Amino acid sequence: MRRSVDEHLDVVLGRVRALPPFEQSLMEALGLVLCEDVVSGVNLPGFDNSAMDGYAVQMADLAGASQEEPITLPVVGEIAAGRSEPIVVTAGTCVRIMTGAPMPRGADSVVPVEWTDGGAAHVRIAQQPALGASVRRFGEDLKAGDKVLEADTVLGPRQVAVLAAVGRARVRVRPRPRVVVVSTGAELREPGTRLGDGQIYDSNSYTLAAAARQAGAVVYRVGIVDDDPKKIMDTLSDQLVRADLVITSGGVSKGVYDVVKEVLTKLGTIDFPEVAMQPGKPQGFGVMGDDEVPIFTLPGNPVSAYVSFEVFVRPALRKLMGQMPYRRTPVQGISLDGFNSPAGRRQFVRAAATSGDEGWMASTVGGHGSHLLGGLSRANALIVVPEDVTAVRAGERVELWLLDEETG
Numbered sequence: 001m002r003r004s005v006d007e008h009l010d011v012v013l014g015r016v017r018a019l020p021p022f023e024q025s026l027m028e029a030l031g032l033v034l035c036e037d038v039v040s041g042v043n044l045p046g047f048d049n050s051a052m053d054g055y056a057v058q059m060a061d062l063a064g065a066s067q068e069e070p071i072t073l074p075v076v077g078e079i080a081a082g083r084s085e086p087i088v089v090t091a092g093t094c095v096r097i098m099t100g101a102p103m104p105r106g107a108d109s110v111v112p113v114e115w116t117d118g119g120a121a122h123v124r125i126a127q128q129p130a131l132g133a134s135v136r137r138f139g140e141d142l143k144a145g146d147k148v149l150e151a152d153t154v155l156g157p158r159q160v161a162v163l164a165a166v167g168r169a170r171v172r173v174r175p176r177p178r179v180v181v182v183s184t185g186a187e188l189r190e191p192g193t194r195l196g197d198g199q200i201y202d203s204n205s206y207t208l209a210a211a212a213r214q215a216g217a218v219v220y221r222v223g224i225v226d227d228d229p230k231k232i233m234d235t236l237s238d239q240l241v242r243a244d245l246v247i248t249s250g251g252v253s254k255g256v257y258d259v260v261k262e263v264l265t266k267l268g269t270i271d272f273p274e275v276a277m278q279p280g281k282p283q284g285f286g287v288m289g290d291d292e293v294p295i296f297t298l299p300g301n302p303v304s305a306y307v308s309f310e311v312f313v314r315p316a317l318r319k320l321m322g323q324m325p326y327r328r329t330p331v332q333g334i335s336l337d338g339f340n341s342p343a344g345r346r347q348f349v350r351a352a353a354t355s356g357d358e359g360w361m362a363s364t365v366g367g368h369g370s371h372l373l374g375g376l377s378r379a380n381a382l383i384v385v386p387e388d389v390t391a392v393r394a395g396e397r398v399e400l401w402l403l404d405e406e407t408g
């Protein structure tokens, strides 16, 4: 079976369903997608209060006040934030007041302490305030019944701020997807251990776990499973209970020990198409178990696995979390290097991109080989070369994926 990148991504997004929303506390909800319109139950401010440290006055008492001829008023009390004092400002008096303290009855304006001598029993005031100056009015920010946030908003610090300010402790959001990551390969060993002949460290499970976590998932990195059909089936079956999505790497090409493909093909719910892309041609996607948990079986070559994550897994995670758009939005840039590209396949070229006066400029890094992780670590972008383009010349316009952008 052969598919284009777009066809395969359509299959993926057609299968993956957004996770059902549930209530989370505010800090748990950070980064997640809101699934309700939030209406304020309160007014903000909830009462008239002072915007300054100063004195609550009747402004009419201060007509003509100046540096040369300040007006002195008796200070009949003091109100701090959080206090509600039964003090009344009558004509010819004032009350010392702090920022956020409720306005006393009778006062119409606040004189900032900077215009005064700061007196405690009497205060000399050198300027008349405008009527209502430095008073924050009841409900001027938000009224009870106002919609403060719309469904589908991604909650960041500023949205969490307004939720807390209107007194919400919990909100309905789509949860973080639980992602299980498994590496397959008899040659793989855990970093931090000794390598024997022919062995390599498992980097894919780390790459994919890190990428999934950064994309917002809760990740269970299961680690390495041998190229053994029974072990692979047992591991996946065990893991399904805690997975909203499974990602494996390795064992899906045409080798004798590519057992992931061999065992999962038998289930009949997972396809193993050749996708017209470079890197990342051998792909597998489908569902497993009674709950039809989506599973990606990515190729083992480290760069292929990572690029496959960006092309197929990230949009699926965004859909699970309800983050729109699901597909990454490319930016336009200039390729500083020329290179050839295979006909009929979409190519994703590792690049280092910088943004300057003339927009994004991208230099290719490392080679094309799918095993070259050194170059990948210096890349922050992929140049996306369309299927029908067979060469990119230095200085030509290209489409770029910026890999460090949070969304995209």
Ligand code: AMP
Pocket (backbone or CB within 6 Å): 183, 184, 185, 187, 188, 200, 201, 202, 203, 204, 205, 249, 250, 251, 252, 253, 255, 258, 299, 300, 301, 302
């Ligand atoms: P496979 O898809 O299993 O045939 O693997 C293709 C290539 O990727 C082989 O050179 C593997 O050794 C390598 N590879 C597979 N899995 C991993 C992994 N988890 N970490 C690093 N390299 C891997």
Ligand code: MG
Pocket (backbone or CB within 6 Å): 184, 185, 186, 227, 250, 251, 257, 258, 300
């Ligand atoms: Mg293998």
